[in-house]
Amino acid sequence: MSGTPEASFTIEHETSDNKGRYVVELNGAKAEMTYSKAGDAMIIIDSTEVPDAMRGQKVGVALVAKAVEDVRFSGKKIMPLCPFAKAQFARHSEWHDVLL
Template identity: 60%
Template sequence: MDIEHHIDGSKGKVTAKIGIGPLAEMTYSAAGERLIIIDHTEVPDVYRGQGVGLAMVEYAVEMARESDRSILPLCPFAAAQFRRHPEWSDVLNRSASKGEAG
């Protein structure tokens, strides 16, 4: 799986693909110096169940750890992944409501 990170000002995108397949993408916005807001994740049907979406969220978690930022997962998929991975709590933005990210 190839994962790439693209930044355009305060907007960012993480893309993933397997071989010559289509792109999966996760978009986010940077809010100030300390916060990443994941707002959308889209995975083509051909990748479903292969961990592609999870890999993109994991990439964001590592990116947040390396840059001393927190993540607010507004995207339902990303929020669900944060609920499933309590080991990511170190980067979970504490202002997230329980309904969004647990």
């Protein structure tokens, strides 16, 4: 089991030299999870914002799950400073392999 919820939306990934974000747009609303790059081996999840219009659709957990999937593929680790992301890691023991 991957821990990734069934998604009926597309997650976009944007990145720059030292920051990045995962974004979902639905019906004119936008949810995002932002992170900072800490060297070549780690990202730090800074913030997860989901508008009220998207609540209950598991958008937030899908954003964190996508970051976990990408980090796992690249061999990096995640430090979740965002309270939401930290709570998701506590609920998903299958993600602990990427947790710093």
